[in-house]
Amino acid sequence: MTEGNFVDYVKLHVTSGNGGxxxxxxxxxxxxxxGGPDGGDGGRGGHVIIRANPNMWTLYHLKFKRHFRAEHGGHGSKNRSSGADGGDVYVDVPLGTVIRDTETQNILHELTEExxxxxxxxxxMGGRGNWHFKNSVNQTPRYAQPGVEGQQYDITLELKILAxxxxVGFPNAGKSTLLSVITSAKPKIADYEFTTLKPNLGIVEYRDFQTFVMADIPGIIEGAAEGKGIGHRFLRHIERNSTLLFLVPADAPDIKEQYxxxxxxLRRYNPDLLDKERLIAISxxxxxxxxxxxxxKTELDTQxxxxxxxxxxxxxxxxxxxxDKLWQMLNN
Structure with missing residues (x-):
């Protein structure tokens, strides 16, 4: 998966089927x-269903298909035969996807389980056939219910990486290099800022065939929470990480100040991020x-x-x- 194929934000228009x-x-x-009335019921219109798929990690497959429409329900027929239900439409998304109402930006659902x-x-809903309306006064009703119209929504899907x-670090702090060394990931590495434009995931192999997942987030600059740089677009990916590893280069003018x-x-973006376990790696x-x-070391012990x-x-x-330290923090 190349960097350009990582998509974590799409808008969709979904329409369910009308009832028969x-x-x-x-x-x-x-x-x-x-023989009396025997008109059957109409079938239910198809649903639009969003499904969590553990084999996906990007919304790229939705980049060029933004409209999803389910089938209409079939009409009822004689002998109380009900119409067929409309076919449901499934939209597969990665674990960690948040569904928002595009107009209000309210969160509707979050998909975190396989x-x-x-x-x-x-x-x-399908309409009821005329045999439902038979009674002692009207034994041959010549009317039936129409089907209920389907629903239409504009939704926004946001992916928050599960790692x-x-x-976390400033641009060019060595995050991608660290990820490439301790995992099998192959992120783009170069000697200039904002080399990483999209998050990268890697699996860290630990002792006794145990593993954990590490995510490299694009570099954060001062003012990112207000929209400066590009880091603010990806701060939401940090929300799902249980441990934050701050990477500060050893040649930084002031390590404590950068941290x-x-x-x-992070505090200005979401104060809850400060409740996570934290570790500083001086690269x-x-x-x-x-x-x-x-x-x-003597200086940092006091700061x-x-x-x-x-x-x-x-x-x-x-x-x-x-x-060892990360594994200990993850399993406390």
Missing amino acids: KGSVHLHREKYITK GQEIIIAEGG DVGL EILLDE KCDMLDDELKAEL LNIPYLFVSSVAQQGLQELK
């Missing part, structure tokens, strides 16, 4: 000239000799109130320790 008309029919056969199905547009660990800027952006530590690392580690993706330093 009830039948107006009077029973006639040999030797029975006045196979979960939501009827987003309910098919119209155990979310990588607090990132934390403040590119291969640029530090032992003396500089000791000085920095930071959360755990931190020194790592180097290029030199393969501290990576197993990082995995």
Whole structure:
């Protein structure tokens, strides 16, 4: 899956089927000239159903198909025969998809479980045939109910990635490089800001064949929560991560200040994000000799109130320790 094929936001127009008309029919056969009403009921209109599919991780398949229409119900017929129900239409989406009303932006549903199905547009009920309306006063009713019209909705689908660990950092902090080293993911890596334009997922292999999922989120800049840069478009992906890994390069002017800027952006976007487990990884530590690392460690011990580690993706330093720490945090 290339970066350009990652789609996490689409708008759809969905229409359910109309219910079928009830039948107006009077029973006639040999030797029975006045058999009475026997018009059957109309069939139900088809639903539009949104279904969670664990084999998908993007909304790309909906990029060029925005309209979904279910079948109409069949009309009733003689001998109390009911019309066929209209065929339902299924729209498969990845786990973690949020369904919003496009007009009000209210959240209608969230799909987080495998196979979960939501009827987003309910098919119209079929009309009742004329045999339902027979009574002692009117024994041959010549009317039946029309079917109920289907529903139409404009909805917006937003994907929030389901991952155990979310990588948070400024552009060019080394997030993609770290993901490529400790997982089998192959994100785009280059020496300029905003190399990553779409989230990347990777599976981290741990001891005894155990695994956890890590997500690389495009770089956040100061003011992202107000719409600056591109990071604000993807901050929602962090909402589903149980642990946040803050990546700050060792050559940053002030590590504590960079961490607090990132934390403040998350707070302004959604204060609930601060309730998640947090860990700081100081990347590119291969640029530090032992003396500089000791000085920095002494300084950080007094400044930071959360755990931190020194790592180097290029030199393969501290990576197993990082995995151990993340696994411990995920399983507390």
